[in-house]
Amino acid sequence: MSPSILILGGGCFGLTAALELHARGWRVTLIDQGPLPHPDAASTDISKVVRMDYALDEQHTAMGELSLRRWREWNAKWGEELYHEVGFLVMSREPMQPGGFEHDSRAFLSQRGHLLRRTPPEMLRERHPAWNHTIYRDGYLNPVGGWAESGQVIARLASEARAAGVTLIENVPQPRPLFEGTRCIGITSSQQTWQADAVLVAAGAWTPELLPHLQEVMWATAQTVFHFQPQDPRPFTPPQFPVWGADIGKTGWYGFPANADGLVKVANHGPGRRVTASYPRTLPGGEEDRYRAFLRETFPTLAEAPLHSTRVCLYCDTFDGAFWIDHDPAHPNLIIAAGDSGHAFKFTPVLGELIADVVERKPNPWAKRYRCREKTAASSDGARASE
Ligand SMILES: Cc1cc2nc3c(=O)[nH]c(=O)nc-3n(C[C@H](O)[C@H](O)[C@H](O)COP(=O)(O)OP(=O)(O)OC[C@H]3O[C@@H](n4cnc5c(N)ncnc54)[C@H](O)[C@@H]3O)c2cc1C
Structure with missing residues (x-):
């Protein structure tokens, strides 16, 4: 048996x-x-980032590389695109420096043969106009990566x-x-x-x-997610608006292009609040202001977009x-x-x-x-x- x-x-x-x-x-x-x-x-939720960019972390880079190949195979097997390979754009305010997520991911992936496109401010302005190119000075686009309809x-x-x-x-x-x-x-x-x-x-x-x-x-931490619904979602669609990280190693801000319903998801991979899973899923006070202040600096044309919904989601963090x-x-x-x-x-x-x-x-x-x-x-x- x-x-x-x-x-x-x-x-x-x-x-x-x-x-x-x-x-x-x-x-x-x-x-x-x-x-x-x-x-x-x-x-659950509408989307999750799929990437192989993991600074100098060889194991997670290798796991990401294999996962990406398999996401494409799953799309083909399912006859439905649930993984969207729109690329991952990582920008920082300061020039990329050794020890920083952006620098180390780019250096490590380049060593492994991946072709990444460095993105100085002029290119950011031309190709990704929703970004505030006056404050994001350096970064790169990894064309391999994107998001999954989780x-x-x-x-x-x-x-x-x-x-x-x-x-x-x-x-x-x-x-x-x-x-x-x-x-x-x-x-x-x-x-x-x-x-x-x-x-x-x-x-x-x-x-x-x-x-x-x-x-x-291990313990649960509460993390917030905002779904905005701009009147015109087109400026927030790929290729000009791929999955992104904005100084993500330092600030945790990341997000997604508009999905088929025109929803633009923005989230923060931060420390969160330590809770139990039965904790009521309420937003901390001032959270919308915090998100909008970030958007005003980074994507000014998204800053006043109507809010469609929010979500409080739990990580199971280990020490x-x-x-x-x-x-x-x-x-x-x-x-x-x-x-x-x-x-x-x-x-x-x-x-x-x-x-x-x-x-x-x-x-x-x-x-x-x-x-x-x-x-x-x-x-x-x-x-x-x-x-
Ligand atoms: C806000 C947020 C954003 C994230 N973004 C990303 C991202 O962009 N990219 C990425 O790679 N990862 C992301 N993650 C992490 C990713 O979502 C998780 O790592 C992953 O989903 C964890 O899966 P899991 O199966 O461990 O837990 P879960 O998906 O939470 O599943 C646990 C399951 O257990 C069930 N369960 C609980 N208690 C019981 C019980 N007593 N009996 C029976 N069933 C029970 C639940 O109902 C649930 O179905 C994000 C997570 C959050 C919260």
């Missing part, structure tokens, strides 16, 4: 693991607290999983891991219990609430910013795939194999970085969240 696994959570970690483990012969049941895609899941991708993966024979159980009230002593034997909810040979918890920002022994090393994908040493049969630290969606096409290799204890060149690890003062540098 083939081994069985229960997966708790159907975001990009859980669904890709389900598909891959099913393909490797496991009997897979995936249980989610909500419908798929869950409206509050990190993997909520649609999750819906697509869920339907692929169903079609392949994964059992998907949605809208289960408060499912949680079930233990016998320290051993994890299944999942239980107020209505039902399921048992299997292994349990994979891939519950995103909800993970530290479900497994409190992880609260020392050092690396994902957490491993068997739990304290709980036999329990595997964790969480700790996305706000940047995992782009890797969706490679996550399933990575997680499945960890579940099966097979060697994987990327898994070491995401192992269970001790929190030390020195290793906490990657943590971004304010308490």
